[in-house]
Amino acid sequence: MGGNHTQTEFVLVGITDSPCAQAPLFGLFLLTYIVTVVGNIGIMVLVRVVPSLHTPMYFFLTHFSFTDICYSTVISPKMLADLLLESKTISFAGCAMQFHGFAFFATAECHLLAVMAYDQHVAICNPLLYVTVISNRVCRQLVASSYLIAFLSAIIYTGCIFGGSFCGPRQIDHFFCNVSPLLKLTCSDTRNNEMIIFAFVTTNVVGTSVIILLSYICILRTVLRMHSARSRSRAFDTCTSHLMAVSLFYGTIFFMYLQSTSSHSSLDKVASIFYTMVTPMLNPFIYTLRNKEVKGALVKCRRRVFNHCQHKRAVPARK
Template sequence: MGGNHTQTKFILLGITDSPCAQTPLFVLFLLIYIVTLVGNLSIITVVRVSPSLHTPMYFFLTHFAFIDICYSTVISPRMLADLLAEDKTISFTACMMQFLAFAFFGTIECHLLAMMAYDRHVAICHPLLYVTIISSRVCWQLLAASYIFAFLSAIIYSWCVFGGSFCRPNHIDHFFCDKVPVLKLVCSDTHSSEMLIFAFVTINVVGMSVVILLSYISILCTVLRMCSAQSRARAFHTCTSHLMAVSIFFGTGFFMYLQPSSSHGSMDKVASVFYTVVTPVLNPFIYSLRNKEVKGALLKCGRSLFNHWQHRRLVSSRT
């Protein structure tokens, strides 16, 4: 996959070259990363221990939370280390593996958002057939297909980005090994590689966007035919969390990967921070604060843990 490259290492220039800003940014992004881990692990734990949440919707949500953890972990630890380190070099292999993992988990997240939209479509438009259509077997088949296609896509992306000849200065003007800044260092013709990446990004991002759009058009048509205003409100409420996650993820994705190379500029790092660092920390809040079932399960788990702690404290005090 490495191709005819002449570079053995790169230097990541990072988010900023201002020494005054690096420590505050380190503290901020460290807190965000910790909250990302705690928030997503909480969702996974709550869904696992709450029988009422053992449904296809929350099956996809737990995997979405797991992918958010992986997605953030691919980027944040290295970014945090570079904010405090003087030596920001990264080997060619490590750079390629970071991009491969980033592309893999990003593609899966894209597919999971489409699966969750389809799940809501079936639940609202075909409630009597929901258990039959979205069975446990179907959920696992969809997930497995997503992982396989995401892995193949990530391999192709990585080959396109790292398969050329690197003979230009090895400074990557970014805080991780992303497509656009790495391709700027390639001295061989990248047109065919960019076209292939564009084609696969279109299949993944635009294709999944179409699935989501069609699902919500069908949901909207079904909801508008409902006689009860309460039923319409309840149906819309079940979709708002997902729509917020879709808007954030696909909005930044379209901005970064479906615009011409000449259009990329200073806003790229801001957009990259948003979809690699901010989005994974927002998703737990989006799905927990706007979801009564998740909030109820979280409170129940919290009370159980508190009662267990009080019981153990009482027992230890007596002994």
């Protein structure tokens, strides 16, 4: 490792340098972040308190919501602070930690989406074997392996980027420590590092997307063979929420990372905002508005809270 990295500070250029736009953007992104945290925590609490949602699919969904909260939290607070402060510096250690956290949770989300697709594949294509194949032990192993692969991948990404020397201007042309703008600041030849990062990102993103694609091909073949229109409709309804989440997440990921660093442009910031803030905010709505079981659980919880409030009001009245 070259240079004394412990004393290095970077400057994040941010989303915009226009003072007039910073305050409205702060309000918009703060609201987005609050909705993200509240919505995803709401799903996690709902799955925990409603017994009918104690199934493998919703077990995976709670971890998906957890990763949404975490990788949005890795980015959003610093970005929000930079919109208000004149000094937009971030230390070398802080930048490395931010990048590692983002890479870890984003990669974990890729694998969790693949696990959820496999779960739906077994549920629709092999319903009689579902309890045996997707047991509680298997669920824990699938989630643990997703986090383990993500952690190891994030270490490799971080090592490739922060293992060399940084020289010249310290300005990161982004609102967080992302791959492309960081590689532009390194002194050494980055071709080998870029190839390693590209290979691992391709393995994680393309590998998980292939699992998802194959799962849905099998699901589609099974659904088309169903004689009952009601059964086909139920199967499609079950898959719709997951497909929407996959489309949002993988669409921006493919745009961002499966291209050479030389072709990156200012559109990267827009895409980054979409998958670090907008997508985590939309996921809770996707899984509640398009899912009858979750909507039913929400109605039950609302009735339970309403009945509890009515009971508390009635007790003093009787006294």
